[in-house]
Amino acid sequence: MKANPKLKAEPKAEVAAPANSKKKLVMILGLVGVLAAAGGGGAWFMLKDKGEEAPAKHKKAASAKVGPPVYVIIEPFTVNLQPENGEQYLQLAFTLQVSGLEEVEVIKNNMPKVRSRLLLLLSSKRASEINTPEGKQQLSAEIMEQVRAPFEDKGPQQDVTEVLFTSFIIQ
Known part of the structure; x- marks a missing residue:
């Protein structure tokens, strides 16, 4: 094969x-x-x-956000200013502009903290520091900083967009 x-x-x-x-x-x-x-x-x-x-x-x-601005009216403050030429007082009223109704509630619920912070800030000022337009703008920025600061440890900041002075009297 x-x-x-x-x-x-x-x-x-x-x-x-x-x-x-x-x-x-x-x-x-x-x-x-x-x-x-x-x-x-x-x-x-x-x-x-x-x-x-x-x-x-x-x-x-x-x-x-679109819509009308939201405001929080703050009751007037009367504080002693730091002495320069004798005793001087500041009477101040202002309104905060905030981002929404939630911010209004948070600020109103924490108003004792807001007022305490602002009393400490305002009473540390001298009349000559806040009497000029620049001084008022600086004070406005400092007020916003104090109100924006969280009310609780590691809490959120408040969304405050503007401080609007409605009365500003130094005597």
């Missing part, structure tokens, strides 16, 4: 074909894996950036 060369070639072709197709399958799976990893990384990168920008946009939208 003579060996038929065609029979030998065919089994070798069958054996070679599965090895070649396994290589192709491994290469295709590897390529799909690389593409999936690249796509996942790109998606993470894009979503990560948008995730950081979204809260900032939300904060801007929340702080830019």
Whole structure:
């Protein structure tokens, strides 16, 4: 019996074909894996950036409320000023502009703290410091700083946008 060369070639072709197709399958799976990893990384990168920008946009939208301004009227203060030329007094009335009704409630609920802070601030001033327009602007900024300060440890700041003087008398 003579060996038929065609029979030998065919089994070798069958054996070679599965090895070649396994290589192709491994290469295709590897390529799909690389593409999936690249796509996942790109998606993470894009979503990560948008995730950081979204809260900032939300904060801007929340702080830019549309509607009439909201005010908190503060009862007048009468305090002794630091002596310069004899005793002098300051009688001061003002209104706070705040971002919303929630701020009004927070400030009203903490009015004893607000008044205490402001009495300490006002009684530390000299008449010459607050008698000029620049001095009044500085005092306005200091009042805002005192009212914005959290009422509780690690609490949120109050959103006070302006101090509006309604009476300012130095005697």
